[in-house]
Amino acid sequence: MLYKLWPDESLLPSFRPTFESYLVQVEALSYEFASLMSEAFGLGPHGLDRFYDDMTGRTMQHRAKVVKYPAVKDGEEGQGVGPHYDAGFLTFLLQASPHRGLQVQNLAGEWIDAPPIPDTFVVNIGKALEFVTGGLARATSHRVVSPQAALGEEATPRYSVPFFQNIGLDVRLGEHVLEFPPEILALRDARGNVAKTDSVNFSEFDREPSGKVNLIGRVKSHPDVAQMHYPELFKQYFPDGLPESGKGSARLFDLILILIVRPVCNIEDAGYCVMLDQRIASEQYDGTNWLEFKTKIRAAAKQRGVLGYLDGTIPCPPSPAEVALAAAAAAALVQGTTKGSPTRPSTPTPSPTTFATAYWGLTTPTYDEWQQRDAWTQGLISLNVKNAIGLGIKLDGTAAETYASIASIKDAVSDLGCITAEAELNAIKYNDGSDMDEHVATLRTAWIKANGQGAGITDTKFRMVVLKSLPPTWLPFIGSLYAEPTSTGVIARISAHSKMILSIVPGAGASLKALSTSTSNSKLRNPHLKCTNCSKPGHELATCFQKGGGKEGQFPEWWRGKKVGSAAQTTASATTTHVAASAIASTNEDSFYAFSTQHATSVTARNADGSLKTFGDSAASDHYFAARADFHDYVEEARMGETATGEKFRILGRGTVRKVSVVNGKRINISFMNVLHAPDFTHNLVSIGRLDRGGYTVQFGGGKLRVQP
Numbered sequence: 011m012l013y014k015l016w017p018d019e020s021l022l023p024s025f026r027p028t029f030e031s032y033l034v035q036v037e038a039l040s041y042e043f044a045s046l047m048s049e050a051f052g053l054g055p056h057g058l059d060r061f062y063d064d065m066t067g068r069t070m071q072h073r074a075k076v077v078k079y080p081a082v083k084d085g086e087e088g089q090g091v092g093p094h095y096d097a098g099f100l101t102f103l104l105q106a107s108p109h110r111g112l113q114v115q116n117l118a119g120e121w122i123d124a125p126p127i128p129d130t131f132v133v134n135i136g137k138a139l140e141f142v143t144g145g146l147a148r149a150t151s152h153r154v155v156s157p158q159a160a161l162g163e164e165a166t167p168r169y170s171v172p173f174f175q176n177i178g179l180d181v182r183l184g185e186h187v188l189e190f191p192p193e194i195l196a197l198r199d200a201r202g203n204v205a206k207t208d209s210v211n212f213s214e215f216d217r218e219p220s221g222k223v224n225l226i227g228r229v230k231s232h233p234d235v236a237q238m239h240y241p242e243l244f245k246q247y248f249p250d251g252l253p254e255s256g257k258g259s260a261r262l263f264d265l266i267l268i269l270i271v272r273p274v275c276n277i278e279d280a281g282y283c284v285m286l287d288q289r290i291a292s293e294q295y296d297g298t299n300w301l302e303f304k305t306k307i308r309a310a311a312k313q314r315g316v317l318g319y320l321d322g323t324i325p326c327p328p329s330p331a332e333v334a335l336a337a338a339a340a341a342a343l344v345q346g347t348t349k350g351s352p353t354r355p356s357t358p359t360p361s362p363t364t365f366a367t368a369y370w371g372l373t374t375p376t377y378d379e380w381q382q383r384d385a386w387t388q389g390l391i392s393l394n395v396k397n398a399i400g401l402g403i404k405l406d407g408t409a410a411e412t413y414a415s416i417a418s419i420k421d422a423v424s425d426l427g428c429i430t431a432e433a434e435l436n437a438i439k440y441n442d443g444s445d446m447d448e449h450v451a452t453l454r455t456a457w458i459k460a461n462g463q464g465a466g467i468t469d470t471k472f473r474m475v476v477l478k479s480l481p482p483t484w485l486p487f488i489g490s491l492y493a494e495p496t497s498t499g500v501i502a503r504i505s506a507h508s509k510m511i512l513s514i515v516p517g518a519g520a521s522l523k524a525l526s527t528s529t530s531n532s533k534l535r536n537p538h539l540k541c542t543n544c545s546k547p548g549h550e551l552a553t554c555f556q557k558g559g560g561k562e563g564q565f566p567e568w569w570r571g572k573k574v575g576s577a578a579q580t581t582a583s584a585t586t587t588h589v590a591a592s593a594i595a596s597t598n599e600d601s602f603y604a605f606s607t608q609h610a611t612s613v614t615a616r617n618a619d620g621s622l623k624t625f626g627d628s629a630a631s632d633h634y635f636a637a638r639a640d641f642h643d644y645v646e647e648a649r650m651g652e653t654a655t656g657e658k659f660r661i662l663g664r665g666t667v668r669k670v671s672v673v674n675g676k677r678i679n680i681s682f683m684n685v686l687h688a689p690d691f692t693h694n695l696v697s698i699g700r701l702d703r704g705g706y707t708v709q710f711g712g713g714k715l716r717v718q719p
């Protein structure tokens with residue numbers, strides 16, 4: 011009879027999935043380890059397979075327990091485990107607390123300590139493996155002495171979690187002879203005679219099936235229990251009644267433990283089992299980090315091939331008992347209706363298990379396999395959850411039910427949260443005159459928040475959000491930002507622009523608006539004119555230099571690259587009061603600043619010497635100079651440019667412009683590279699964005715624009 015007694019979930023939250031998952035993995039490890047040992051014995055990787063039943067696991071008798079060794083109080087006799095062998099092939103012992111206590115007997119017969127080493131198992135060789143290998147692998151004689159307190163300290167209990175890998179219940183080791191290569195046997199012989207050990211148990215392997223040997227082992231270890239439940243066997247091994255030491259030995263297991271065929275046990279702290287690959291995140295799910303948890307859990311499940319268990323798309327196949335019942339019912343029905351010959355209920359042939367397989371996604375599971383994988387998957391969830399009970403997570407069903415108990419609420423909540431957060435982000439608007447840095451910070455915070463909720467707003471999208479957050483008064487400026495592909499670029503430009511505006515009209519929101527809308531007027535001298543000859547704005551047929559124009563071929567002096575005389579320039583209109591949202595920078599003012607700013611509407615576009623004024627323009631994508639004479643390294647490049655408001659102007663070439671600024675009596679040479687030649691402009695424009703990208707610091711303040719390398 012197979013008992014599965016689990017402690018109440020509410021008393022030990024997560025214990026069952028934790029432990030089941032632990033067992034699945036330690037069992038897989040045990041097969042892997044046995045296979046490696048088999049190779050080391052010269053038997054190939056499958057040399058020991060025959061002892062594991064038919065590999066269906068149906069009559070396997072692996073066991074595990076969680077053991078608490080109470081601390082020894084002063085003057086008390088300790089409870090430990092006397093010298094013994096383990097019964098099966100291999101034991102994987104997890105020493106779950108830092109206490110010493112485990113001891114093993116070496117070949118000389120001396121007892122030596124096997125203290126706990128973090129993240130390791132102690133692997134014992136069991137008596138059955140010694141038997142089938144003819145002593146090649148020696149069974150590990152071991153014992154446990156009770157934990158003693160260090161001087162002056164209070165003793166604490168020792169915990170251990172052994173997993174005993176056993177062999178098929180029906181296997182009689184006496185019937186199996188393994189053929190070892192001579193060089194392997196030579197190794198054993200070279201060891202010579204070894205000391206006798208203090209352990210004596212499990213000597214019946216030569217005659218009894220292994221299940222019975224195990225039972226005898228239990229009877230010998232716990233005579234008082236055997237007397238009660240196996241009186242026949244008890245009499246056979248204890249003809250003189252209960253031995254003195256036998257009474258004591260029951261106390262050895264006055265520990266929190268239950269032993270059954272598929273192992274289950276009790277534990278004080280399920281956290282001890284948390285050590286294998288199911289702990290995927292350093293931070294566990296605590297009810298707030300759903301997205302991170304979900305992503306990691308799903309990735310881990312996918313890697314292991316158990317996503318179907320998480321999502322519930324792999325249904326549990328009927329148990330062998332259910333299949334048998336259904337078959338019997340069907341047979342009865344056939345008998346009843348057709349009166350034909352009785353049909354034997356068919357027992358399903360279990361497919362070989364894949365206990366040691368790391369990837370579980372490919373097979374159609376048997377009932378047992380399904381149970382194991384489901385338990386593993388549930389462990390995956392529960393091991394990564396901080397307080398499953400507190401969070402209302404269902405742990406008493408399938409893994410899919412457990413997952414759904416979190417996901418159904420969390421996904422809905424986070425979808426909602428994501429929509430809300432995105433809406434909040436889109437609702438943030440900039441008010442003219444307010445602090446742009448603050449506005450940008452608010453946007454960024456909302457962006458991070460929305461993405462934290464899973465909104466997945468890319469930088470490209472965020473760039474648009476930033477632009478959309480600006481009021482309509484900024485539209486002309488926004489037009490100049492299309493060349494900025496990143497949100498950072500856009501933010502740098504709008505920040506610089508807003509600082510400039512504020513510095514020109516300190517604290518005046520309304521004026522700012524006026525200033526930024528003043529771009530509705532053009533940089534062209536005569537924007538209202540449009541040439542019927544060359545179709546370009548800014549001049550008429552009568553003044554057109556192009557073929558067919560009134561001034562065909564009569565290009566001014568500067569057009570041919572000659573030095574521009576002030577006379578030539580004075581013809582330019584000085585009535586321009588409508589420049590782009592720009593600061594004004596004079597290149598020939600004797601000031602500390604390379605450029606000084608002035609309100610666009612209060613100045614003419616000319617310096618005292620008649621040369622064109624230069625404007626620092628945070629909206630301009632390029633530097634524009636109007637006078638050909640200012641250019642060096644000039645390359646012709648005839649095309650049309652366009653202002654933010656859509657007006658066209660001519661670009662005739664590109665080159666380097668050198669200007670001299672006098673700062674504190676010192677002449678400073680400034681070179682503007684890649685400047686576009688725009689002859690229709692009434693003033694020069696220096697692009698703040700380009701200065702910024704060129705590594706210059708551009709500062710506005712005190713009515714001036716300061717450019718520093």
Ligand SMILES: O=C(O)CCC(=O)C(=O)O
Nearest residue numbers: 077091096112154170172
């Ligand atoms: O608790 C331990 O460290 C070992 C226990 C043990 O050897 C056993 O139960 O067989």
Ligand SMILES: [Fe+2]
Nearest residue numbers: 094095096152
């Ligand atoms: Fe043991």
